[in-house]
Amino acid sequence: MAEQVDRRQALVNAAFSAIAERGFEGFRLRPIAAAAGIDHSTLHHYFPTKADLIAAVLQHVTSQFEATMHVALEPAARLRRHLGEIAAAVVERPELFIVLDEFDLRARRDASMAATIKRDEQGWRDALVAIFEEGVEQRIWSVDLDVNASVELVIATLKGSRLRPETAEAVAKQLCDLFSTGARA
Amino acid sequence: MAEQVDRRQALVNAAFSAIAERGFEGFRLRPIAAAAGIDHSTLHHYFPTKADLIAAVLQHVTSQFEATMHVALEPAARLRRHLGEIAAAVVERPELFIVLDEFDLRARRDASMAATIKRDEQGWRDALVAIFEEGVEQRIWSVDLDVNASVELVIATLKGSRLRPETAEAVAKQLCDLFSTGARA
Amino acid sequence: MAEQVDRRQALVNAAFSAIAERGFEGFRLRPIAAAAGIDHSTLHHYFPTKADLIAAVLQHVTSQFEATMHVALEPAARLRRHLGEIAAAVVERPELFIVLDEFDLRARRDASMAATIKRDEQGWRDALVAIFEEGVEQRIWSVDLDVNASVELVIATLKGSRLRPETAEAVAKQLCDLFSTGARA
């Protein structure tokens, strides 16, 4: 029983690494099976089709993004903490975000993949909305602040940082500073 | 003579559309040739290898991004104008940005592609640096403004908006507002 | 288990016949697979590349030339017997020698093939050297006999007979007669 779970997980891990390194374009089942130490036809016992394995990888990836929101903190600090943590994650585990990018791009042509991603992002989006709404309520930010646009800005910025991990932290900090103090002389 | 150019261009256009619609993963030469109305072996007369065609598509894509900087404007207005124009382009021609995303992702595994993209982006990066440096000089923005981080923030944000065209304009405006006035109450 | 060996052998046999009949120039994999009664892609299950199949054919061919030297015989008789046996083989199985010729020619441009052939020929060459050295020692042949040149002469003659099987036996006999009566001590 445990074997099964392990094998499945080994396959998902191998698939994840393969996608991170070579993208979907060069994603082939045989090397995945080989990396997991099993015959390539045995792989089909665990994942009947290639799409099934890919779906499992997506699950695996999204499951790593349990919202790390620190609700106890006041909004500005919470935003800073959140942006910092994600930027740090981009630096520490760039493959995770590379793979996410692959999935984001693929979701454009795969409805079920798009749905999974959207569901997963909703939690994130809601948490960000909460930050900004609380911040406005507490007069940290102006009542004129466009909450939705701010949320999308944060999301877009973080997504856009994924391909350049080396700039992720500076970018996150800069965005945070703009929200905190603005840029005027 | 004109025929040649047309055929080549027709192939590049067909390839561009195919990548926009199906990504690199499903990018096959036969349908491209068919879409251009020629035999698939004739395609190789124009582009000896698949990579050659892809390179031509990349050229075609990057050539559409002639810097649209309005140097006459003062820095803040220039930034606003620039962000607005790109956001508008994302809305009007989302495929262009989708394909750019495909190339960005592919560049991670293809050095020559990475070089082409980097060269192309350098002009953009330089123009943004100029905006912020002039802005700081003219005391529009604080001398403490991290110019490089700001540039990367703008780039990351715009790249991150590519996958969600519907939010691109609001996001660009929000970023611009933060630079102009900040968000404080 | 037996199936596997049979299929592999069937492919090698079919490949051998194809090379004998049409040479390397017209050597294509599909007809080989068809002759062995399998799909052309299944062929790649047994021989990943064309070169692998060709290498197997070479092995198969060289393995048929286990030295048929009769060490018990005295040198002159041994030479006569050897020449006679090879000439007879050229007559009985001309395809074997045709294919050998194809490989000899190909070896000029394929180092690993050249190595295999050379290794295989070394045994033959050594056995011939032994015949002539013993013959000189026993004063059957003159001490002035150039052993190496004699060995190369035998080899060249036999190789040169491959393309004209109908003359092979007369040629072998004639060469033998010359050695019998013309090189005496």
Place this chain on the structure above:
Amino acid sequence: MAEQVDRRQALVNAAFSAIAERGFEGFRLRPIAAAAGIDHSTLHHYFPTKADLIAAVLQHVTSQFEATMHVALEPAARLRRHLGEIAAAVVERPELFIVLDEFDLRARRDASMAATIKRDEQGWRDALVAIFEEGVEQRIWSVDLDVNASVELVIATLKGSRLRPETAEAVAKQLCDLFSTGARA
């Protein structure tokens, strides 16, 4: 007019070199045309089909083997001279003999090629027959000498030497010595 002849010859020369270096297996028309400095479709103006060009190469090769028999010499000396000259040619222009080998092998599957080669060889064969018949007549060699077998032996030996130019001269000398001392009347 002279241009035409030159172009044709340039193509034949280029084709000859290509066959010498890569054999028939890798013999392609485009590189031949390129080597001759013309477009690949212009080649078809001079040689409508690939086979036509190959036939011209064969003509070119066989034309280089004008019998170099020195009829004035007495038979044994004539044989020695002839063998020496061919062996020297093998050493000096190995490509010529390599290409001949390619043609010999190909002639097995191409009747018209076989005919051309046979016709060309007939002159050689006749000259060798004359040597041995005169030699027997003049009691240089025994009346028991098998003239035809001797001729075929000479031919086989020389053909067999083609693939090993480095041994050609020693082999020719050895064969000659055997005839000198071993077939005496």
Place this chain on the structure above:
DNA sequence: AATGAATGAGTATTCATTCAT
């Protein structure tokens, strides 16, 4: 559960040849 043999549709690429110019 696991294997390896088998499949067939598909992949880029090649090449002799033809044809309009």
Place this chain on the structure above:
DNA sequence: CATGAATGAATACTCATTCAT
């Protein structure tokens, strides 16, 4: 004469999937 565009049949090789064992 010469060109380059165009063809189509062929070529080795790939890969997800299936099936008998």
